[in-house]
Amino acid sequence: MRYLARRAGQAAIVLLAAFTGAFLLLQALPGDALMIKYENPELGLSPQQIAEVRERFGVDTPLPVQYVHTLLGFAAGDFGYSLQTGTPVRQLLAEALPHTLALGGIALVAAVLLAAAIAFGSSLPRLRWLRDLLRSVPPLVVSIPTFWLGIMLVQVVSFQLGWVSVIAPGPVEGLILPVITLAVPLSAPLAQILVRSIDDVAAQPFVAVVRARGATPAWILGRNVAKNAILPTLTMAGLLLGDLIGGAVLTETVFGRPGIGRITEQAVGQQDIPVLLAVVVLAAASFVVVNLVVDLLYPVLDPRLAARAREGVPA
Amino acid sequence: MSATFPTRSAAATAAALALLALTACAPAASDPAASGSGEPVEGGTLVYLEHQAHTTLYPPSAGFYPNGGIVNNVFDRLVWQDPESLELKPWIATDWEVNADATEYTFDLRDDVTFSDGTPLDAEVVAKNFDLFGLGDPERGLTVSEAINNYERSEVVDADTVTFHFTAPSPGFLQATSTNNSGLLSAATLDFTLEQFAPGNSAEVIGSGPFTITDEEIGSAVTLTARDDYDWAPPDRDHQGRAHLDAVQIRVTPEDSVRVGALLSGQADYIRYVEAQDEAQVDAAGFAVYAPQTGGVNNHLSLRPGSEILSDIRVRQALIAGIDRQQVVDTIYTDRYPLATSILSSSAQGYVDTSDALAYDPERAETLLEEAGWVEGAHGIREKDGKQLTLVVNESAPQPRSFEALTLISQQLKTIGVDLQILKADAGSAAEAVRDVEQVQVYHSMVARADLDVIKSQFFSQNRNALLNLDYDDGTIADAQLEELLQAVASEADPAQRIAESQEAQRYLADQAYVVPLFEEPQVYGAAPRVHGVTFESVARPSFYEIWLAD
Numbered sequence: 001m002r003y004l005a006r007r008a009g010q011a012a013i014v015l016l017a018a019f020t021g022a023f024l025l026l027q028a029l030p031g032d033a034l035m036i037k038y039e040n041p042e043l044g045l046s047p048q049q050i051a052e053v054r055e056r057f058g059v060d061t062p063l064p065v066q067y068v069h070t071l072l073g074f075a076a077g078d079f080g081y082s083l084q085t086g087t088p089v090r091q092l093l094a095e096a097l098p099h100t101l102a103l104g105g106i107a108l109v110a111a112v113l114l115a116a117a118i119a120f121g122s123s124l125p126r127l128r129w130l131r132d133l134l135r136s137v138p139p140l141v142v143s144i145p146t147f148w149l150g151i152m153l154v155q156v157v158s159f160q161l162g163w164v165s166v167i168a169p170g171p172v173e174g175l176i177l178p179v180i181t182l183a184v185p186l187s188a189p190l191a192q193i194l195v196r197s198i199d200d201v202a203a204q205p206f207v208a209v210v211r212a213r214g215a216t217p218a219w220i221l222g223r224n225v226a227k228n229a230i231l232p233t234l235t236m237a238g239l240l241l242g243d244l245i246g247g248a249v250l251t252e253t254v255f256g257r258p259g260i261g262r263i264t265e266q267a268v269g270q271q272d273i274p275v276l277l278a279v280v281v282l283a284a285a286s287f288v289v290v291n292l293v294v295d296l297l298y299p300v301l302d303p304r305l306a307a308r309a310r311e312g313v314p315a
Numbered sequence: 316m317s318a319t320f321p322t323r324s325a326a327a328t329a330a331a332l333a334l335l336a337l338t339a340c341a342p343a344a345s346d347p348a349a350s351g352s353g354e355p356v357e358g359g360t361l362v363y364l365e366h367q368a369h370t371t372l373y374p375p376s377a378g379f380y381p382n383g384g385i386v387n388n389v390f391d392r393l394v395w396q397d398p399e400s401l402e403l404k405p406w407i408a409t410d411w412e413v414n415a416d417a418t419e420y421t422f423d424l425r426d427d428v429t430f431s432d433g434t435p436l437d438a439e440v441v442a443k444n445f446d447l448f449g450l451g452d453p454e455r456g457l458t459v460s461e462a463i464n465n466y467e468r469s470e471v472v473d474a475d476t477v478t479f480h481f482t483a484p485s486p487g488f489l490q491a492t493s494t495n496n497s498g499l500l501s502a503a504t505l506d507f508t509l510e511q512f513a514p515g516n517s518a519e520v521i522g523s524g525p526f527t528i529t530d531e532e533i534g535s536a537v538t539l540t541a542r543d544d545y546d547w548a549p550p551d552r553d554h555q556g557r558a559h560l561d562a563v564q565i566r567v568t569p570e571d572s573v574r575v576g577a578l579l580s581g582q583a584d585y586i587r588y589v590e591a592q593d594e595a596q597v598d599a600a601g602f603a604v605y606a607p608q609t610g611g612v613n614n615h616l617s618l619r620p621g622s623e624i625l626s627d628i629r630v631r632q633a634l635i636a637g638i639d640r641q642q643v644v645d646t647i648y649t650d651r652y653p654l655a656t657s658i659l660s661s662s663a664q665g666y667v668d669t670s671d672a673l674a675y676d677p678e679r680a681e682t683l684l685e686e687a688g689w690v691e692g693a694h695g696i697r698e699k700d701g702k703q704l705t706l707v708v709n710e711s712a713p714q715p716r717s718f719e720a721l722t723l724i725s726q727q728l729k730t731i732g733v734d735l736q737i738l739k740a741d742a743g744s745a746a747e748a749v750r751d752v753e754q755v756q757v758y759h760s761m762v763a764r765a766d767l768d769v770i771k772s773q774f775f776s777q778n779r780n781a782l783l784n785l786d787y788d789d790g791t792i793a794d795a796q797l798e799e800l801l802q803a804v805a806s807e808a809d810p811a812q813r814i815a816e817s818q819e820a821q822r823y824l825a826d827q828a829y830v831v832p833l834f835e836e837p838q839v840y841g842a843a844p845r846v847h848g849v850t851f852e853s854v855a856r857p858s859f860y861e862i863w864l865a866d
Contacts, residue, residue: 030744038458045458046777047787052453085370086456086513087533095515095533154573159580166573167362167566167582168536256364256568258535265569266368266534271743 007295011288018284019074019277023067026273033083033271034059057083070274074281080274084267089278092263097282100259103251104244106175107182112237114183115190119229123198123221135195142188146247150181150254166255178255182247186240193236197229204228231301238294241287355554355848355863360562363859364574366588368534368567372520373512374498375448375460378763380838383495383856384565384587388539390498390522393422393441394489395549396853398607401664401765403489406549407436407499407523417484417808418465422492424475428547430501431527438477440502442469445479447505448497456509461772462491462764464805484808487768494764495856499523523547525558525860539563539859548860559848559863578602578841584864585846587857589839591648591716597841606651606837607855609763610662612773613655614714616724616831617781621793622756624706629687631828634706634757635673637680637731638724644834647720651839655832658770658824662835665767665817669825673832680731689732697732705734708757709749712742717759720833752783761836765853767817771801774824782829797823 034057038050045053054060073080079089115138122134157177158166164173201207202225210220249261260279267275299305367381377386395406408422428436449466451459459466465483472478481488491497501521512520517531525548526539541558548555566583568574575593577583579600589597589604597604618631625631644654653661656670684697684704692698696705708724711717718739725735738748738755748754758781762773772778776785776798784793792798800823803816824830838855848861 029741030747032743036742036746045461049451049453049459053456053458056453056456081510082513086508086510087515088510091515092533151570151572155576158582159576162580165582167364167568167577168564254570254573256535256566256570256573258532262534269742271741 004296007292011292014288015281015284019071019281020067022277022280023070026276027063027066029271032059033273036270037084070277074278079278082267082272082275084270084272084275089274092275093260093278093282096258096260096263099257100248100252100261103175103178103182103257103259104248107179107186107247108237108240108244110179110183111186111190111240112233114187115194115233118187118191119194119198120221120226122195123202123225124218138188138191138195140188141184142192144185146181146185146250147254149184150177150251153177153181154254174255174257178251178257181251181254182244185247186243189240190233190236194229194233197232198225201225201228227301231298234294234297234301238291241290245283245286355559355861356865357559357863358561359559359864360564361560361585361846361859361862361864362583363563363565363857364568364577364583364586365565366567366569366571366574369514369517369537371509371512371514372517373457373507373509374500375451375458375462375496376512377495377498378461380587380856381567383852384859385517385528385537385539386495386498387852387856388526388563388859389520389524389528390495390500391428391436391524391547392494392497392499393424393492395551396490396493396765397551398765398851398853401610401853403493404549404551406493407441407547408492411489413489415808417486417488418481419478420481420488421472421476421478424477425547426475428523429544430521430523431542432501432503432521434501434503436499436501436523437474438471439474440505441477441499442471443502443505444497444499445469445492449479455507460491460496461778462494462496462766462768463488464768484806486808486810486813487766487805490766490768493853494766495852526563529562535567537565539565552861554848554861558860560859563859575841578843581843583843585840585842585849585857585862587838587840588715589841591652591839594649594651594839602844603842603846603849604651605840605842605849605851607840607851608660608662609761609836609838609854610660610765611763611769611854612658612761613660613832614761614834614836615655615658615759616708616833617758617760617774618829618831619752619756619758619783620827620829621752621783621786622706623753624704625756627687628828629683630689630704633680633683633687633731634728634733635828635831636676636683637728637733638831639675639727640673640831640833641675642727643720643723646723647716648834651837652715652834655834657821658830658832659817659821660835663765663769665814665821667818667821669821672825672828677731684732691732695729695732696734703734704732705736706756707736707738707748707754709745709755709759710737710739711759712745714759714761714836715839721759750783750787752786758783763836763854767813768805770817770820771805774820775801775805794827797827797829 034054038045038053081088082092118134118137122131154166157163164176207220207224210224248259249265252259252261253265263275264279365381365384369382369385370379371377372386374386374390391407393406393408395404397404407428408424410423412421424438424441430436446469448460449463451457464487465481465485467480467482470478504521515533517528517537520528525545526541528537529540530538540562541560543557545557571590574586575589575596578586594604618625618634620626641654644652656668657666659666688699689697689704696703708721710721721737725737728735749758760781762769764772773781776792784797800820804813804820807813807816842849845865847863847865850858850861852858
């Protein structure tokens with residue numbers, strides 16, 4: 001329990017640091033969203049009219065005041081308004097998040113399954129002939145750009161073969177191609193890690209002992225090797241969250257899907273600081289949470305770590 | 316949050332199924348012989364793909380084209396501008412009177428028009444609309460309409476008569492009442508703040524148009540549904556009564572190849588922004604390409620005279636003579652992008668041909684630069700007093716293929732010894748740089764509006780100030796004569812005289828070598844063969860009102 005409390009405290013500090021860093025960096029950018037929106041030059045407003053709008057939005061208040069104001073807002077769950085459109089940021093995130101969670105979550109699961117299929121498939125002795133082929137897949141796939149894969153899938157599977165609709169699809173139909181687009185490049189590094197650790201674990205003395213007692217290779221792989229090889233893969237899956245977020249930006253743009261990635265892409269283009277700040281904090285929060293979950297899963301998978309966690313030793 | 320997701324998607328599925336059912340029923344209910352040609356068919360949902368998401372529904376700020384697909388179909392206006400002849404015809408206003416010096420406008424209104432919330436569209440609400448558009452409300456973040464000058468106040472004469480008063484002549488006002496920026500809003504909507512006009516609240520924004528906004532997914536989709544009781548289209552339009560379509564689904568699809576692919580594979584019916592390089596693919600498939608002109612200030616480069624190098628007219632003239640505009644149009648664009656012959660589009664009111672000042676003549680360009688003291692330097696770039704002839708032009712993200720066009724122009728200018736750098740920056744840096752005459756000496760832009768005022772909108776110091784004639788830092792005006800000419804266009808009450816003023820301003824811009832007009836900018840749309848009745852308002856925003864689907 002103390003372990004959990006300490007980890008939660010660490011998470012809060014990480015979030016505050018992410019907020020502060022993002023706040024300062026975004027403020028340091030040249031220009032601002034109001035300038036982009038009101039001065040450049042679509043509305044043809046006079047300098048005096050622009051000054052009135054700037055005053056109303058309070059952009060020219062001192063930085064420390066803005067910082068405290070924004071931080072207190074965030075703490076209370078109020079992320080302000082998009083400067084570009086005026087939509088409350090909380091509403092933007094609330095509408096986009098379920099779409100991105102569904103896409104990202106399913107893609108991550110699909111990537112792990114795909115990686116496991118490649119790794120275990122290439123480690124089963126009966127399929128030795130497949131081994132080299134399967135093991136050459138990850139290095140090949142890791143070099144496919146997400147963007148290109150998305151466009152190819154849309155053009156071939158949707159537009160030429162007509163198997164799924166991309167424009168106005170059903171909820172499940174709409175996930176098929178984006179999930180593939182996101183999961184395939186993600187599965188490659190996972191498969192590589194998994195293959196490597198299967199080899200490592202298979203070379204351990206205890207495996208030789210189990211084998212000597214008459215276990216079949218498949219039994220060893222499933223019961224002994226897999227359980228031990230999964231730990232580094234889990235860590236990797238946590239770290240891949242960054243790739244997942246980056247991939248979501250591209251995937252959501254290609255497929256015209258609503259989501260956090262689309263919001264981010266639009267906000268970056270317009271330097272919409274309240275939106276970007278909220279996205280950074282949200283991304284940091286999800287990083288913290290996922291890695292916390294991974295850390296908490298460790299003791300479950302490895303009893304030795306559970307003992308240490310009970311004693312309060314860092315895992 | 317996770318609890319609302321299944322509900323939302325269930326509702327979306329139900330809505331999609333309902334729309335599907337409507338689409339499926341529509342052709343069966345009508346005469347099969349009618350489909351394909353001639354008689355419009357009622358019903359069906361049009362799937363329309365936008366390039367970008369809409370940003371606001373507050374009409375004075377809604378000039379951005381992605382807003383136009385919504386605004387032009389949801390809000391009616393007082394006056395209708397015929398997109399062909401540019402004449403102003405009755406719409407919500409049946410008749411109007413303007414006093415001799417254009418400081419008083421009186422409109423007679425129809426008495427049978429209602430907003431989609433059931434409230435009447437009467438003189439009271441029209442007055443309230445223009446009080447907001449003409450004066451703005453900074454407290455609510457709502458700006459004054461660029462199209463309305465010198466607004467003073469409104470006066471409700473009776474239930475269907477309203478008068479507007481101006482502090483000085485405002486000859487552009489009548490046309491302004493026909494534009495998207497003057498879309499009529501219900502009384503309740505007029506109390507909104509900027510935030511309430513934002514995406515996410517769109518279904519609450521009420522107009523009296525042929526469609527109402529019934530559903531929205533922020534940043535990705537907007538559904539428009541036809542009003543059954545709509546019966547106040549402009550009398551001069553071919554179609555009257557309710558829209559043919561039942562609904563329009565506007566879906567944001569940023570990726571160009573996906574938009575075109577969706578159209579050609581039948582997943583979408585109608586798309587905006589077919590890039591020049593994709594036109595051939597759409598043409599070849601037998602689909603329609605529409606390229607209505609935006610008809611205002613052409614796509615052009617402004618040569619800013621306030622900058623050190625360009626303060627010399629000979630250098631500006633040399634740049635114009637050194638740019639092969641025809642090659643730019645032929646190489647980067649298609650024949651749907653006609654070569655510009657003035658700063659104004661040839662379809663704009665008051666247009667005058669100034670091509671004599673725009674001829675491509677690289678030899679003359681070199682002579683002019685020599686005369687101005689710019690001599691051959693290192694790496695083929697001219698120098699004067701140890702300084703290189705280096706200029707910066709902004710990449711204009713909203714213009715089609717801006718970077719490609721500027722790259723070609725930069726290559727052309729290199730042959731006469733001019734180094735043209737292209738500023739490719741994030742929106743913030745670009746917004747700041749274009750306001751500094753020594754950071755961006757050459758400014759790439761255009762503006763669409765079908766009124767003589769458009770030339771003032773682009774170049775006047777208090778409007779877009781494209782030439783940076785007003786220096787924002789020290790408040791000085793570089794060319795006072797230009798200011799006077801532009802002011803005259805916007806304040807002359809006599810229509811014939813206004814045209815003369817516009818022509819003088821065009822001539823002046825050409826003679827002073829202030830602008831390099833490139834091409835007459837169209838908005839390029841693609842549509843499936845089953846889409847009929849495609850029309851546009853005067854600056855190429857789509858109207859869905861007359862569209863019908865043939866299957």
